[in-house]
Amino acid sequence: MSLTHSAQGDLGQLLAQRTGRGRSDAIRQILAAATAEGVLSLAGGIPTPDSFPVSRITAAMDRVMAGRAVTALQYAPTEGVPSMREALARLASATGASVTADQVLVTSGSQQGLDLIAQVLLDEGDSVALEDPSYLGAVQVFRRAGARLLPVPGDRDGMRTDILAERLSAGDRCKAVYVVPHFHNPTGSVLTPERRRHLAELSDRYGFVIIEDDPYADLAFVGSRLPSTDLYGERVVRLLSLSKTLCPGLRVAGLVAPPALIGELVTAKQCSDLQTNTLGQYVLSELLADPEFLPGHVRRLRQLYRSKAGALAGLLHERLPWLSFDEPRGGLFLWCSITDPLVSADRLYPIALAEGVAFVPGSPFCVDRAGAQQLRLSYASLDAAQRSKAVDRLSVAFGKALADASRPDSRS
């Protein structure tokens, strides 16, 4: 639409003409509130700083700056620095089908991987199926791309692929199916091998792309992680995140895509930000060049998070009988239900914040379902003393919310 002269051309109006890309972001406000002075946060999915291999990263950085400083500060190819592409190909091959470096695109975090896939794959009005509830960052990307969301219920074993199959058989179509196969955010579910296989069959049959977003896979508390869906399907784009296993602040991640997609993704990446920061790629590929490092580090991480998860679960069982949840199997989150119908998570949230404890209410993660009784707790950040105090504050907050809700005039 064209702009008319003078006063009419103001910025507010320019923006008001836009097509709804500017929805305000509830969860950003929630996470901002969680970092306020005096608030103990069970909200963010932020890895604990104890988990960062600081001395190893510093040593790798020193080696890079001593030997290749000028290269590490210069422009690099859009696809990624060769050693980083190779490192990511090795990581991907260790837990899935064999991957070569030319199938890897280095991205500025997995979030960029999602955004690039949406750019390359989706046109306005295309459908994307995804588990309901789902990772909010993915939902936002798909919505911004103009996609219609096809929410599919899940359970402890991940997306109900039988329900997806029914819908496809009834005529629904989608260009992509988005899954977080291991320790799903927010639900903690793990997609079973049977459902992975089923999903791959459906992908073959209906021609959709499987977007496999798998940042928590290494954080399994028991046994070893399951293989990736790419063992079973040829239309899989895998996002490889290092944010939860190494650290998030370097913003170096990658994706593995079939040859038919990778060229388009590189072009999209070039338009988006030319390339991922060179220094971070050299530092992480230097670190990952030691084959001993990552397996040992991941063992330590699993131990660390298993202990944090167990401790939080124990406290919740003991002190918050109104909260139900599945025992954590990996990842960073507990997905909980408030069993008392008088108190919703949205109602509890501001009272908890006033008591000095933050969590994320379930509703922002939900597409179709209400999620009013759900909430997500992260055990990643707090130490033992903080954890205990946070649970006590939640208990006090719940008491107040219940008292509030039980007053005769409160249900209006």
Added chain:
Amino acid sequence: MSLTHSAQGDLGQLLAQRTGRGRSDAIRQILAAATAEGVLSLAGGIPTPDSFPVSRITAAMDRVMAGRAVTALQYAPTEGVPSMREALARLASATGASVTADQVLVTSGSQQGLDLIAQVLLDEGDSVALEDPSYLGAVQVFRRAGARLLPVPGDRDGMRTDILAERLSAGDRCKAVYVVPHFHNPTGSVLTPERRRHLAELSDRYGFVIIEDDPYADLAFVGSRLPSTDLYGERVVRLLSLSKTLCPGLRVAGLVAPPALIGELVTAKQCSDLQTNTLGQYVLSELLADPEFLPGHVRRLRQLYRSKAGALAGLLHERLPWLSFDEPRGGLFLWCSITDPLVSADRLYPIALAEGVAFVPGSPFCVDRAGAQQLRLSYASLDAAQRSKAVDRLSVAFGKALADASRPDSRS
């Protein structure tokens, strides 16, 4: 469009359904060829490694890793690390209207700034006016956003704002005008104060946003840089690049935008990549905290590039009489015309490459005009011996191209 069963759903077809976002990128191939073994490159706009303040960056990095390693490796706000926003606000204020940190968004290079502005501002079919020829990375972003390009001729003094005014007065409309005000890529033009003021008046009158992309501003060979357009207009988004003044490999840049836009840009950034890498922000804000550093470094840079530019210009005058160009005033490029109509830049290019010297033909930068006789030479990368050899190779290549073109059967 919906996908049908079985074999029809293959990836190639998925992509073939897309709406023309996948145009292959001529300049990427040109720049890739320029890095081949034995090729002397006058092609890329890549800063010379001599210009990187390596020891200062290393020292800043050491201080960050000694004092704040965990914070520098952790997630950071989408808007940017506060000290980096403040550093960018100080830089912007030094050469334009007074800017506060809350008007600054840290971006993953200026390229991302362009992409975010396009996301927030442009709908399919909106027009963007820009100088013809223009920076290809910007052209690509606007095209991907579905914008129509409104090319406006330029000269040594930048965009012909009188021609833009005529078109607007005749009924053309645009949502944004894109300018590279100092030492334009590829032409080297500098927008005069009169035209800046005129552009700001037009922006007020017609309500378009001025996108000011200014990576070369500090690289003035004589006098001091001119103030930014934001002195004259309230609808200006300024892109602040550090790639040519510090180094490109950290991918830390910023943009300054009016309050009405900044929130939308932050939301777009969050979807695109959550945040710019934390480490790079801490390192550069640490470096820029010393107020003495940048002015001295920039003085040295100007000297360095002035001397390189002068040396290349001298050699061209001496040995390539068939090439005409304006004397360089700043930036990284010479925009040249081949004066012999028998030889076009596209014809010369493969012959030059075979001789072991690369440049960028003009046509990829051009929107409407042909640019067949133009080419862009960068004086940034080569040292004195390489420069001399590169010019000799260009001379040989031209001789061969001319001989080729003069053969009776060659004009078919």
